[in-house]
Amino acid sequence: GIQVEQSPPDLILQEGANSTLRCNFSDSVNNLQWFHQNPWGQLINLFYIPSGTKQNGRLSATTVATERYSLLYISSSQTTDSGVYFCAVGNSGYALNFGKGTSLLVTP
Amino acid sequence: DGGITQSPKYLFRKEGQNVTLSCEQNLNHDAMYWYRQDPGQGLRLIYYSQIVNDFQKGDIAEGYSVSREKKESFPLTVTSAQKNPTAFYLCASRDQASSGNTIYFGEGSWLTVV
Numbered sequence: 236g237i238q239v240e241q242s243p244p245d246l247i248l249q250e251g252a253n254s255t256l257r258c259n260f261s262d263s264v265n266n267l268q269w270f271h272q273n274p275w276g277q278l279i280n281l282f283y284i285p286s287g288t289k290q291n292g293r294l295s296a297t298t299v300a301t302e303r304y305s306l307l308y309i310s311s312s313q314t315t316d317s318g319v320y321f322c323a324v325g326n327s328g329y330a331l332n333f334g335k336g337t338s339l340l341v342t343p
Numbered sequence: 344d345g346g347i348t349q350s351p352k353y354l355f356r357k358e359g360q361n362v363t364l365s366c367e368q369n370l371n372h373d374a375m376y377w378y379r380q381d382p383g384q385g386l387r388l389i390y391y392s393q394i395v396n397d398f399q400k401g402d403i404a405e406g407y408s409v410s411r412e413k414k415e416s417f418p419l420t421v422t423s424a425q426k427n428p429t430a431f432y433l434c435a436s437r438d439q440a441s442s443g444n445t446i447y448f449g450e451g452s453w454l455t456v457v
Contacts, residue, residue: 236402239385266444276380276431278448321385323446330376330401331446333385 237262241322241334248312248341256307256337258322266325267298269307272336273318281307281320312341346370347449349434354454356421356428364419364452366434375417376435376446379403386433392417421454429456 238261248254260267269281282289282296284305289296293312298305309316319338323331347368356362368375374393378386388401392411406425411417417436421428431453437446 268446270448276433276451276453278433278451280445280447283445323386330388330391333378333387335383335385 237264237324237326237332239322239324239332239334241320241337243337244335245338246340248339250312250314250341250343252312252341253308253310254312254339256309256320256322256339258305258307258324258334260303260305260322260324263300263303264324264326266331267305268323268331269296269305270321270323271316271318272321278321309339312339314341314343317341347434347436347447349432349449349452352450352452354452355457356454358456359423361420361422362428362454364421364432364434364454366417366419366449368415368417368434368436368449370436370438370447371414372436372438372447373414374437375411376437377401377407377409377417377419378433378435380431380433380451389419389432428454430454 240259242257267285270278272278284296284298286300293310295308319336321336323333325331350365376391377389390409392398408420433451434449
């Protein structure tokens with residue numbers, strides 16, 4: 236299956252700081268999604284972004300499909316941004332392959 | 344409310360027992376999935392189903408079984424053959440007909456073998 240590598244594995248930020256999370260994948264994909272898992276385990280879809288750039292409030296994401304990577308930007312981080320961020324990729328007709336995630340802690 | 348409902352939220356199982364986790368969705372999605380998550384790890388695919396009465400093994404199907412008799416329901420049975428079943432189990436669904444292709448998750452079920 237498609238391999239997904241996320242970096243960094245862990246990140247600690249002070250409130251207000253900006254950060255960039257990276258996702259590299261091993262093959263061409265037509266589905267790429269970013270998720271946030273909160274401390275209670277709930278996975279929330281942030282972006283569906285197989286290519287291009289999207290923004291939603293303080294979050295934005297860019298996928299460069301030809302170079303097989305995606306970036307998630309968090310600006311002006313808040314304590315509620317804490318949790319684990321997952322990148323997941325796939326092709327039509329199959330499920331998503333997940334990376335191991337980036338664990339983010341935002342301190343006051 | 345539309346969404347995916349998993350039950351129970353917490354479950355304890357004795358070794359040697361089978362247990363079934365429920366997953367129901369009212370989103371009218373065709374595809375449904377079961378993933379397993381271990382502490383500090385990503386999600387690994389157990390089974391998926393793209394249509395009623397059809398399902399396929401994922402990467403770690405050994406020791407698990409599923410059924411898809413109704414579009415809205417995709418229960419997962421963790422059998423006694425699963426050697427290390429303690430984990431967090433997540434059910435998901437996707438509307439393959441939409442251009443968004445977004446996958447949605449339930450709140451998960453924590454299974455502990457005692």
